[in-house]
Amino acid sequence: MQQRKLGNNGPLTSALGLGCMGMSEFYGDSDDSASLHTLARAVERGVSLFDTADTYGFGRNETLLGRFIAEGGAARRERMVLATKFGIVRAEGQYERRIDNSPAYIRSACEASLRRLGVEKIDLYYCHRRDPGVPIEDVVSTLAELVREGKIGAIGLSEVSEQTLRRAHAVHPIAAVQSEFSLWSREPERGMLAACSELGTAFVAYSPLGRAFLTGTLNMEQLADNDFRRNNPRFQGEAGQSNRQLVDTLAQFAAARSASSAQIALAWLLNKFPHVIPIPGTRRVAYLESNVAAAEIRLGADELAQLDGLFDPQRVAGARYPDAGFVGMETR
Numbered sequence: 437m438q439q440r441k442l443g444n445n446g447p448l449t450s451a452l453g454l455g456c457m458g459m460s461e462f463y464g465d466s467d468d469s470a471s472l473h474t475l476a477r478a479v480e481r482g483v484s485l486f487d488t489a490d491t492y493g494f495g496r497n498e499t500l501l502g503r504f505i506a507e508g509g510a511a512r513r514e515r516m517v518l519a520t521k522f523g524i525v526r527a528e529g530q531y532e533r534r535i536d537n538s539p540a541y542i543r544s545a546c547e548a549s550l551r552r553l554g555v556e557k558i559d560l561y562y563c564h565r566r567d568p569g570v571p572i573e574d575v576v577s578t579l580a581e582l583v584r585e586g587k588i589g590a591i592g593l594s595e596v597s598e599q600t601l602r603r604a605h606a607v608h609p610i611a612a613v614q615s616e617f618s619l620w621s622r623e624p625e626r627g628m629l630a631a632c633s634e635l636g637t638a639f640v641a642y643s644p645l646g647r648a649f650l651t652g653t654l655n656m657e658q659l660a661d662n663d664f665r666r667n668n669p670r671f672q673g674e675a676g677q678s679n680r681q682l683v684d685t686l687a688q689f690a691a692a693r694s695a696s697s698a699q700i701a702l703a704w705l706l707n708k709f710p711h712v713i714p715i716p717g718t719r720r721v722a723y724l725e726s727n728v729a730a731a732e733i734r735l736g737a738d739e740l741a742q743l744d745g746l747f748d749p750q751r752v753a754g755a756r757y758p759d760a761g762f763v764g765m766e767t768r
């Protein structure tokens with residue numbers, strides 16, 4: 437697996453990480469033993485960046501990763517770059533949230549994540565969402581103290597504006613910005629990617645498969661009642677039908693390259709942007725293997741341009757989140 441750098445001073449990680457969120461929430465019920473198997477295969481295949489958050493499954497996703505690390509011991513831990521996040525506060529079972537970036541909250545969230553993960557240090561600690569009541573300089577100063585105390589290795593920000601990144605970076609180097617980025621979510625191309633490259637900050641692309649929509653394999657009728665995608669405007673009704681046409685064309689493009697749509701979606705990110713690290717999420721070994729193989733696909737400039745045009749933002753219908761999901765996001 438090729439390697440990419442998590443910021444100028446950060447660690448090297450695999451060019452593709454593994455998103456662990458779906459193992460505990462949002463995409464229907466999961467089987468922990470299948471997830472543990474997928475995690476183990478990821479390490480074997482050289483995937484080193486593992487992405488979680490305290491809010492995923494209300495702590496259960498971190499606990500699952502903690503179990504995985506404990507079962508593999510120090511040798512496994514050494515092969516992992518562990519990223520988690522703080523800032524989203526929800527009641528058990530609720531999607532609606534409030535955001536807390538206060539120094540006291542950051543410290544207590546960090547301690548709780550360390551405990552659930554069973555590690556002494558979080559390699560990359562993200563502010564998941566912004567609380568406008570706390571200046572970003574204060575958030576980063578608190579995080580910089582945690583770096584000095586050895587509790588976290590590097591600082592990340594999720595779904596922030598370019599201005600917030602620059603203010604934050606002036607206080608302490610920001611190793612990574614994480615935001616939604618894929619063929620059908622192109623907001624980071626409007627300045628954030630250039631800012632990251634200028635500052636030496638990695639850009640971690642979440643939901644790089646459009647939460648499976650881009651793979652062309654999603655059957656809306658079969659989604660569980662508690663599947664988040666049931667309430668996502670892009671997947672629904674006329675917007676969903678219109679977006680389906682783009683996905684059908686992507687499938688034709690992929691077939692001509694003897695690849696899957698998922699692989700082309702990942703290869704587009706990796707080939708177009710040298711500092712982007714996609715973190716596709718999966719609970720299944722078969723998908724993991726296929727996603728890892730996408731890192732070997734080379735796309736030429738003409739192919740990248742064709743995909744850019746196919747998924748021109750004007751052609752994508754519907755918002756990427758329901759209204760409640762935009763709380764604390766500086767990037768709409």
Ligand SMILES: NC(=O)c1ccc[n+]([C@@H]2O[C@H](COP(=O)([O-])OP(=O)(O)OC[C@H]3O[C@@H](n4cnc5c(N)ncnc54)[C@H](OP(=O)(O)O)[C@@H]3O)[C@@H](O)[C@H]2O)c1
Pocket residue numbers: 454455456457458463487488564594595614615641642643644645646647648649651653698699715716717718719720722723724726727
């Ligand atoms: N910072 C943030 O605010 C934020 C927000 C959302 C997500 N994230 C992070 O980003 C990670 C990835 O995003 P995501 O999980 O939302 O979306 P994603 O990676 O775009 O898509 C995940 C979905 O695609 C399916 N899938 C994966 N590989 C596939 C393949 N090769 N063929 C067909 N289907 C495939 C998965 O199925 P199975 O699960 O059934 O295997 C799952 O339903 C998350 O796990 C989380 O760590 C961060």
